[in-house]
Amino acid sequence: MIAGAVDFGGTKLMVGLVDEHGKIIEQRTVPTPKEPTDVADSAASMLREMKGDHTLVGVGSTVPGLADSRAGVLRYAPAHGWRDLPWAQMLSEQTGLPVRIANDVNACALAEQRFGAGRGVADLIWVTVSTGVGAGLVLNGRIFEGAHGIAGEIGHIVVTEHGQTCGCGHKGCVESVASGPAIARRAQLAGLDVADATGVFALARQGNDVARWMVAEAGKYLGRAFAVAFNLFDPEMLVVGGGVARSLDLLLPHIEKTMRGRAISLPEHPPRVVATELGYEAALVGAAALVLPAPYSA
Ligand SMILES: [Zn+2]
Structure with missing residues (x-):
């Protein structure tokens, strides 16, 4: 079983075919066209070229903003100023297939629950730590x-x-x-010569005390927010994605130390924070998961 997948990002448009195991069969990335109708045109023509003899069950698409997935409408894309765009309908008209949509972070959460670190888990929170910090919730x-x-x-x-x-x-x-930008800015204010958060993590790995302190602070703050998420939703796990996830090994001791005092949990089930298993393509795989049947019912 194969689904069409569209990761409709602010700058990049990624289109692909994904099978029922979450495996990407084919994918292509182009700069996102300026007009939404051109995005739909472009995505549909790439899907047509990739499709060949395959029969697609439908098309799942992320959107770069607030989604009303029931109505298939992109409510608001702050970076573009688009409001109330009937994206599912636009893409469906172009492809002739049923289309479902979700916000990109929510799609990442679903991908991880279906095919990544959260396979077989009913309740999971995905947190992207990147230019911003945002979460997707998969419940039941x-x-x-x-x-x-x-x-x-x-x-x-x-x-x-x-x-x-x-x-x-x-x-x-x-x-x-x-x-990421906040970690870099705080490090620069503390006198470190770094261009971005990656530079801070690299210095911390070399044993630089100021960088290590910055990482500890970031971990403490993330731990405080994660503890709130655990206390509200009691998820099986919290999966961290985004650029900062590559340095989760450095942050994790500080995240866990902070959560120990704040997250309510059973002794046999301490809160679990893990790195994404899907990484860069999580949103594309999650888009496909919107139209692929769930392997089990939660
Ligand atoms: Zn704020």
Whole structure:
């Protein structure tokens, strides 16, 4: 069984075919066209070329913003200013196939639950730690969007009194102190000569004390936010994706130390935080999972 998959990102449009095991059979990436109708055209023509003799069960697509997946509508894409775009219908008209959509972070969460670190688990939280910090919730085996598609805004949990002002206007949100750019900025303020968070992690691996302190601080702040997520949803695991996930081994001792005092758990089931098994292509695989049947019912 094969699904068409579209990862409709702000800058890149990734299109592929994915089988029922979550394996990508073929994929292609192009810059995202400026107009939504051109995005639909471009995605549909790439799918037609890839399809060959395969029969597709449908097409799943991520969207770069707030999704109303029941209505198939992209409610709001802040980077583009698009509002109330009937994306499922547009793509369905172009492909002649049923289309389901989800926000990109939610698609990553579903991919990890179906095919990644969370295989066989009903309740999982995915957290992207990258330019921003955002979460996708899979509860009872299904994406949970909330009443308005906003569920999972973990990045705006306040974790310190002293942080920078966040993009949302408040102070001390975890996104403003532990996202990739925030880690880099804090390190620069502390005198480190680094261009980005990757540089901070590299210095920490070399034993630089200031870099190690910065990593400990970021881990502490992430741990505070993750503890809130565990206390609210009691997930089987929290999966970390995004660029910062590559350095999760450095952050994890600090995340776990912080959570020990804050997350309520049973002694035999301490909160589990793991790195993504799917990485860069999680959103594409998750898009396909929207139209592929679940391997089990939660
Ligand atoms: Zn905020």
